[in-house]
Amino acid sequence: MSEDHVETYYSATARDKRGFPTLHGDISADVAIIGGGFTGIASAVELAERGLSVVVLEANKIGWGATGRNGGQVTGSLSGDTAAVQ
Ligand SMILES: Cc1cc2nc3c(=O)[nH]c(=O)nc-3n(C[C@H](O)[C@H](O)[C@H](O)COP(=O)(O)OP(=O)(O)OC[C@H]3O[C@@H](n4cnc5c(N)ncnc54)[C@H](O)[C@@H]3O)c2cc1C
Known part of the structure; x- marks a missing residue:
């Protein structure tokens, strides 16, 4: 069962709203990634740019999880990366 995006600024302003097909059966790739965040x-x-074939398996929609809900702030306090605040 696939859930649609929650109502956010991102989903309200998204220009590319294409869907992707449900996987039926088997598929082959160099790398399978679970989660489209x-x-x-x-x-x-990154992997595709290095020439690998990649399949992304997402249970809902691309950006459905935390990625489609975040505040868009880049701070060292959130990531814990002190280099980000220097
Ligand atoms: C409300 C909120 C505000 C935030 N604000 C900020 C901010 O301002 N700045 C910041 O740096 N960070 C912020 N974050 C954190 C940031 O959004 C997350 O750390 C980041 O989006 C995580 O990305 P992810 O790809 O690891 O996970 P997600 O974006 O959650 O992606 C995981 C994906 O995996 C899918 N999935 C899970 N299980 C399966 C399965 N078994 N099969 C297939 N698919 C599956 C889910 O549907 C989901 O789409 C915020 C988070 C939230 C929730």
Whole structure:
């Protein structure tokens, strides 16, 4: 069962609202990534740019989880990365 995006600024202003097909049966790839949030999509792009075939398996919609709900703030206090605040 796939859930739609929650109502956020991101979902309200998204220009690309395409859906992706449900996986039926088997699929082959060099790498399978579970979850289409920042982590999964960034990893997929990095790996694809290095020539690997990548499949992203997302239970709901791309950006459905925390990625589609966050405040968009880049701070060291959230990430714990002190380099980000220097
Ligand atoms: C309200 C809120 C505000 C935030 N504000 C900030 C901020 O201002 N700045 C900041 O840096 N960070 C913020 N964050 C944190 C940041 O959004 C998250 O750390 C980041 O989005 C996590 O990305 P992710 O890809 O790891 O997880 P997610 O975006 O949650 O992606 C995980 C995906 O995996 C899918 N999934 C889970 N299980 C399965 C399965 N078994 N099969 C297939 N798919 C599955 C989910 O549907 C989901 O789409 C905020 C988070 C929230 C919730």
